[in-house]
Amino acid sequence: MTAPSPTTPVRTRFAPSPTGYLHVGGARTALFSWAYARHFGGTFVLRIEDTDLERSTPEAVQAILDGMNWLGLQHDEGPFYQMQRMDRYREVLAKMLAEGTAYHCYSSQDEVEAMRERQRAAGDKPRYDGTWRPEAGKALPPVPADRKPVIRFKNPLDGDVSWTDVVKGQITISNRELDDLVIARPDGTPTYNFCVAVDDWDMQITHVIRGDDHVNNTPRQINILHALGATLPHYGHVPMILGTDGQKLSKRRDAVSVMDYLDKGFLPEAMLNYLARLGWSHGDDEVFSMEQMCSWFDLSHLSSSPAQFNPEKLAWINNHYIKAADNQRLAQLVRAQMLELGAGFENAPDLAAVIGLMKERVNTTVELGQAAMLFYRQPQADAALRQQHITDAVMPALLEYAQGCQAVEWNKAALSALLKEILAKFALKMPQLAMPLRLLLTGQLQTPSIDAVVELFGRETVLARLSKIAE
Structure with missing residues (x-):
């Protein structure tokens, strides 16, 4: 589908939760957000959503920063940490309570679960029943003694939440499907969807590109933003990346941490190029630089179908970049x-x-x-291989080649000419002389061209190793 053209300066963000490594799916959404900002000369914001105190760790934060740095996805602003913005969240919560778009709820966890069980038994969707929701003419229950309330968002009871997703198209969800979301816990700590909405508002985010596992969060965030009088960003939800078995990427089956690929010997430019092609395309282009991607990138070519991770394709792209690397x-x-x-x-x-x-x-x-x-190691050829290839028939040619190496000009062309001269003199084919030379110099049969190998070893090393021919 065609994405709307930006009418204001583009501001995108990547907002991971620091509960582990930087996942390849997260890296891809970061790449898309970064490339979109670069395409329009906009701003790419890095935000660390660390309100899950039980699971967020400094080590995970560092793992995310390391992954972003390795990939070269440099942010323009941030990193901003939600736990450092608590005063701002409390300010917004107080404003919403004063304006009646949020309210204190004294229902206990057990009471909420009991009402949900009743709803399930009746065949209804389980949801908060609004016991403490203030309405005109409604009497609220007595406030329980010594019970700290949560704060709930007063979600609209009627109508729909609708947005044009730049990946999935028009999405509409009835407000009757959404209950009054808890936006602050009893200890005052704000919850995920509330923090995200306030952050996107304060940071003036214009485009939110994220995984489609967030689709269900979007209507809640949109309603909160409406209640705050904020301008809505454009949303784009990209499908997940599947493994080679067609299932969601799994740590048990797949390498899912970006830094795993550093350890496995992949170059960051190859990783970026490959991730870019998982859910986005530019014609038939397979290999391209990040400068090219940024010049081409828009949201209209994001795919609405899941992409499948192909290790062989990644290896092929990595091979391309290794060959081109300094x-x-x-x-x-x-x-x-x-x-x-x-x-x-x-x-x-x-x-x-x-x-x-x-x-x-x-x-x-x-x-x-x-x-x-x-x-960079001493050759240790298998005795059977030496017996097979270093034969009495080839020994005279090997000895003469060793003698020729003492005076020949030391470059690939001259060494190649020496080899051909000896092959002709002794009526040998190339493998008959090259194989024993490889064994004597490297201890193995598979190497690049023998004249290139000889040139790189240098005269001193070659003569020292060929001196062992008689052995």
């Missing part, structure tokens, strides 16, 4: 991993040069570090 940057990314694997960098080839040779054939930086290890 070799020095990749070397910095893999160095610590290679040290853990036992890499010895002293008197060894330049890591960035090795990366340049190896990066074409890997999908992750983890694979890249593992592949590069052949230059």
Whole structure:
């Protein structure tokens, strides 16, 4: 569907609850909100919704900030913390109580549950029955002694809540489906939907892009915003991301934390490119920069169907970005991993040069570090492989190649010419000489082209390892 064009400066927000890692679904909505703000030269706000004191932790806040920083989704304002805005919430609550759009409710938890049980038994939708809702001519029960009230929002009894969702289209929900929401607990702590509405109002958010698990919250927030006399933002609810099995992404089955993908060797630009294509498209474009995405991005091409996470497609995109990445940057990314694997960098080839040779054939930086290890450990070829490939028939050619390496100009072209000269002299095919050379130099049969490998090892290392031919 066609999204409305902004008529005021665009202000979007990402508002995670710090109860765990940054989920890939959350990262995608953050990306969409960030890209929309960038497209229109607007403002991207980061807000931490930390009123769930039992589940919110400083570690989770840091995990979210780390994930956003790794992805490069820099916010323009914030981070704002709801727990630091309590005075503002109390001010708005007092105003609503004074204006009659909210009221004190002294019904206990047990009483509320009992009324819901009666409604269920009667086949009605369970909801608060309005015992303490003030109405003209209605007598309220006596206030119970020593019982602290909650504050409930006085939801309209009739009419509908309707909005044009920029992803899902027209959505209408009857007010009769909504009961009087608790907006402050007995200890005065405001609740989620109330805080979100006040925050979006105060921060002048123009566009709310979030997961469609929030659709049921939207009519409640809209009614609160109406009661506050606030301008409504445009809402867009994107469908969830499904796993390869067609089910909701699960921590048990899938890597769902953004930082898991850092550990698995994915580049942030690849992750962003892939997440962008989960529920949004620009023609047939598969690979694009964030600058391109921001220039193209609008809300009209957001899909209303769930997207399916495809690890193979992500790996393909990551391979593209690894091949395009600066070799020095990749070397910095893999160095610590290679040290853990036992890499010895002293008197060894330049890591960035090795990366340049190896990066074409890997999908992750983890694979890249593992592949590069052949230059940074002593070769330990399997005895059976040595017996198979280093034969009496090939030994003279190997010895002459070793002798030629003492004087040849040390570059790939000259080394290639030396190899071809010896192949011709001894009437050998390339694998007959390249395979034993690979075993002697690296301990394995699979490497990039042998002349490139020889060049990178350097004359001293090559001669030292070829000197073991007789062994």
